[in-house]
Amino acid sequence: MLKKDAHNFADVTTPADEPSLPQSESAHDRATQSVFDRRTLLVQGGRGIAGALLASAATAGAQTASNPPVAPVDRGMVEGKKVEFPAIHADTDLPGGGPPNADPADTRVGFAVLGLGRLSLEEILPAFSACKHARVTALISGDDSKAKTIAAQYGIRSTYTYETMEQLRNNPEVQAVYIVTPNSTHREYTEAVARLGKHVLCEKPMTVSAADAEAMIEACNKAKVQLMVAYRIQYEHNNRYLMDMVRGGKLGTVRTIHAVNVQNQGAPDQWRQIRKLSGGGSLPDIGLYCLNTVRAVTGEEPVEITATTHSPADDPRFREVEDLVSFTLRFPSGIVASCTSCYSAHKHADLQVMGSDAVAHVADAFNYSGQKLTVSRRDGIAEVASEYTQNPSKQFALEIDHFAECIRSGKKPRTGGAEGLQDQKLMTAIYQAAQTGRPVQLPAMPGLDATRGPALPPLGLG
Structure with a gap:
């Protein structure tokens, strides 16, 4: 603290x-x-x-x-281009977070944000203030007045419309573009940005079909630019520590996982309720968090999927897209994951991993903030619940900084195009299982993290 x-x-x-x-x-x-x-x-x-x-x-x-x-312990010391402080607390206490040691502003990787809707204005643009390796250098919007208004608020010099974004090619301050538009437009804008020679960070879901995802990967490979899908949960510290615990056997043998992500949608005319723009209802929006996180926790790919969907017939919110999706994933190791997403229930996000030796629970698992990891296990004659307290992590800043470092180093992102493509294939299988009422069998993928880039650095508590 x-x-x-x-x-x-x-x-x-x-x-x-x-x-x-x-x-x-x-x-x-x-x-x-x-x-x-x-x-x-x-x-x-x-x-x-x-x-x-x-x-x-x-x-x-x-x-x-x-x-x-x-004393040096209070004064700190300069090492390279960083300021570091020796430990001030005893080993019995958690260390502090340390100085952020951000890069000088003019050396950070420059991002243009494409699409200025709620997510960009409420979460993504504010997150850049916490980034250490990235900065916003341009905005792209279909509303030029809105772009200029937001640019003035943040001191951003360059704005473009969708019609003039071709000019990005000649802007050396922009190395990457963060695409934050409706799902069905992701392929179009990814291909356009790749042609301009800029790296692509695309919001999840990657797109609305596996065919589109494959085309996006091909476009970026052809242009020799990086492609990353913004799976922020894989960078959030509580979920990351849970992944490390599972992989390290600290829960014993994992037997089952429960993941729930529900919220109560309002206006029926928002783009997420229109199939042509969203590609589906609660599944590609919030159910995807359950799907992708369970895959990331286990490192495995499912070999069997069963599913059911339901939508109230008289609710105008669900004229085109599904409300509730419940699906089960069976993994090669025997782990069974039960996942639920819903657009008509009070907001709740929860992840539980049940192992032979302990149970782990992440409250508010998929929300933008508020995550808390608790592990329950036997201690003698008592059942003890240990809460793992960590410094709050700014999820969007973490994923943006990861991509910035990948751009600099040439290293593949942890959540690249292959990760997004796999989720598109699995969501197609979930819809198929729900429509037919029969399990969908999938080919086994050998090894762990078959669709992910290099592992992230070890995460210590702090």
């Missing part, structure tokens, strides 16, 4: 605005005040606020003989 600094430097003003000390104050008071005088911050401005504070602390030590020197 981060603690507040001992001093609070607030309300920094210019010298002209600086109020003078009352005449009644002594020379000693004025000398003490000058140690952390606001003017010191301004004089040191070229070196940044952090530099000014360090310089002020050094001045204080020089002027006041009774002040002991600041």
